[in-house]
Every structure is written in structure tokens, then in C-alpha cells.
Amino acid sequence: MAKTKIYFWLKVDKKFFDNLFIKRLKNMPGGYTMTVIYIRLMLESLEDDCILYYEGYFDSLVQELALKLDVSEDDINMTVAYFTKCGLIQIDDDGHATLSQAKAMVESETNWAKYKRDQRKNSQNLPKLENVQNKKTISNSCPTEIEKENRVNSKSNNLYLDNILSGNPDFTFPTWLEETAIKDLEKTKHKELWVPIAYLNQVANKRYKFVDKTKRLLLARFKEGYTLEDFKQVIDIKTAEWKDSPEFSKYLRPETLFGSKFDGYLNQKPKTIRGKSEDNFPDLPF
Template identity: 75%
Template sequence: MAKTKIYFWLKVDKKFFDNIFIKRLKNMPGGYTMTVIYIRLMLESLESDCILYYEGYFNELTEELALKLDVSEDDIQMTMAYFTKCGLIQIDGDKNAELLQAKAMIQQETDQAAYMREYRKNKRLKIGKSYNVRNKPNNVEKCKTEIEIEKEIEIELEEEAEIEKKDSSAPASPTAEISNYYQSRIGVMDGQQYQILTEYLALDGMELEVIKTAIDKAADNSKRSFSYINSILKNWRQNGIKTMVQVEDEQKQFQQKKQGRSDDDIQDPFIYS
């Protein structure tokens, strides 16, 4: 069955602008720009659990964000510094930024819920039209109850589910499997991350299971960031590792070298700081 899409948005009301830290920006140089950038940062974080992950493309997270939002790096730095000082943004040891206020403001809805909401709206409009003309001559249209509408919706959804089930019988392509596997173990993937992972498969000739193993290593070590996975794959590519046999051989060599040495003296090649 096709993967259910989830749509996210921020619920911004008057209370947001009554926040003492937002109100203080009114009297600061560049305060309006910083407020807008802060809202855009929250929007950027919605599909990744309100966390802006540092991907390692540049030296600092602010450089990556300036490119994504198409704003100056100075404005991003001032915004990040201000809201970090206020405690609304927290930066961890991996340079990832968590936007705490966004967690309280986030709203979400599945595409199925949106469909049902729109379907009910259209049905009620038809009911209204039917009600307005029901006393006209030769009118045979019957005004449907809410229960009848709900039953019709359920029947249509069941029919759509059967169609999707039939359409999904064909095996997924390797690139699609990478995307599905990443999102099942790590989280939402953006277009640039998808391109990088598929290049390991298409250009570097890595086996699909090798890429999935790197994703597993990140998830199992609670390192749910793309930069961590990319570090593992970069290391394997530099060492000419493209197959699962080679991955297993590297681990065996590590275990052999580890014999006779303490755990503090040697680092697992699968673990990257």
C-alpha cells in the first residue's frame, strides 16, 4: 500500500507575538528580520521532529541554514545566537539544533484525514443544495443523513485501499527501498539526502544491503542523523568496501586486532564520533 503522507504546519496565534523574547526583538536592530527567520527555521524543522540536523556539508550549521533559507549567514548567526540565549533553541554536541517552541506549536494531518475532511465538506454542500430544492416538482433526490455519508466515505476508502494494494504488488526499486528504509529507521529524508544515498548505490556500486547496514548502525547507536550515516558510507567508500562480504570481513579483521587489547585502546570501525 502506498505510504501515507503527513502534512505539518505551525499554529501561530497572538500568544506567539506576546512572548517576551519576541516582543523584545521589536526594539532591536534587525529584530523583524530575526523574527521572520526564526519562524522559517521552525517551519524547516517540522518534518524532522523539530530538529535542524547538521549535515556536514559546511563548517557550521549556520552556513547550511543560510543556503537553505537563502538569507545572509550573519542574519542566521544573530537569530540562532539570540534564540539559543533565550533557551528556545538548543544546540547539541553534533551541532544539531532543536527548536523547543516549535514542538508546542506543531500541527499535523495525514492525507487520508485531509481527504475525508474535504469529502465531508463536499457532501454537506450537496445536502444543502438538495434541501433547498426538495420541494420543487418532480424532485426525487433524497437528503442523506450523516451516518449515510460516513458509510459512503468508508466504502470509497476501502475501494481505494484495495486499488493501492494491487498497485503495490510489484517490488519496489532499490532507490525507493533506500528511501523507505531510511524513513522507517531514522526519519524524514530530504531531496539532497536522497540523492547522496542513491549515488552510493548508482555511482559507487555499493550493494543495497551495505547502505541499509549503515542506516542500521546509526539507528542502533542512537545517532539518528544523516551526517552520521554519510560518515560511515564515506569511510567504506574510501576503503573500497562495496559489498556485505567486505563489510563482514572488515568487522572480522577488527575483532582479530582487538584480541589481546582493551576496549579503550581500539575503536569499532562501525562507530564514528
């Protein structure tokens, strides 16, 4: 089944630049650079519910963002410090950054909605033909196979997610879950939602809790149409690659596995890292 792609963007208007915190930057050294970096940080956060997750690859989130955005650590540090002081960025105990203003500005649509919008635009640009009965351009009355597939997939994804959130009474635990993992899941309200965490704990010998910050990651992937089998495959691939490496086993965590590079991990060929080597450095989510 094809995955439902979700496109995100920021809705920026004049009011954004009239914000007192933004206007104040105009009179500060490096203020323009900080404004641009702040906008880029918001854009980076969109796919993960306006949160910048600290992956743990370097000593701090600032170092990771500097590499990701290809800017200096000093510029990132000043930007994060300024907007944290303004209350527009909140850093939690795990080093993750929530960009509250981005939540108010984010817009999104599925690939199906984008397809229909482009379709309407294209149909408006077609030349008008006179004296032709039963004119047919691109119409909703006879959808193409692509339309049908996208419509079915979108509806299927929504139903699947609804079942997960409603605590599907007909849910049966996957056969690849051990009894200990099942007992942990039995204590939760949304058993199916937390299966990936229970399985990660099982195969990687971890003790991750069923908490809200992880829930956001799981819901984001389920909304895109990924299934429990997809989560299992990603966990299996990355566990086989990193588990036996003292240097890389720490990356076997929800923020790394279930973030924006999930699809890349899902389609990765299995490989194993055992020792330290420059060639062994993991596939960074940058």
C-alpha cells in the same frame, strides 16, 4: 502500497507575539528579520520532530540554513545565537538544533484526515435538494476506492509501527543482513527498528550507534508508511553513488539518508560518483 503523507503546520496565535523574547526583538536592530527567520526555522524543522539536522555539507549548520532559506549567514547567525541564549534553540554536540517552542506549536494530520476534512467541507457547500428521498452526497456509508485504500494504508501503517515498537516476537531478520549485523541487532530491544542502521553499517563500512536522535528519524519514516525494503533501497542507491568518492562518502549517514529527502532518494535512478567534479556534487537536501 501508497504512502501515508503527514502534513505539518505551526499553530501561531497572539500569544506567540506577546512572548517577551519576541517582543524584545521589536526594539533591536534587525529584530523583524530575526523574527521571520525564527518562524521559518521552526517550519523547516517540523518534518523531523522539530530538529534541524546538520548534514555536514558545509562547515556549519548556519551555512546550510543560509543556503536553504536564501538569507545571509549573518542573519542566520544572529537569529540562532539570540534564540539559543533565550533557551528556545538547543544545539547539541553534533551541531543539530532542536527548536523547543516548535514542539509546543506543531499540528499535524494525515492525508486521510485531510481528505475527510475537505470532503465534509465540500458536502456542506452542495445545494440542498428538497423532496428527494434517500439523498446521497459524499457519504461515509459507501466509501470510494480512494477512501478504502487510504483507510487500509493508514491502519496498516499503524499496525506495522506498533509491531516494530512492541518488539515483534515473530520478526525474522532479512536475508540481506550479514551475521555480524544480526549479532549487533540481537543486543537491542527493537530489532526491526534498527535494521536500517545495521544495514548501513554493513554496506558502507560505518559504525553508527543505535541512539535516540537516529531513532526519531527512523520512526518518522516508518510513520509515513515506508518499509525496511524502502530503507534498503535508499541505502543501496546512495552507497553505490557515494561510497567510492572520498569527498562524498562522509554523507552516508542517517541524518542525510533518512531525513526529509528520503522519498526523493527512494525514487532516484542509481548513479556512481568516483572523482571530484562540479557535476558530481550530491543531491543536497535543500
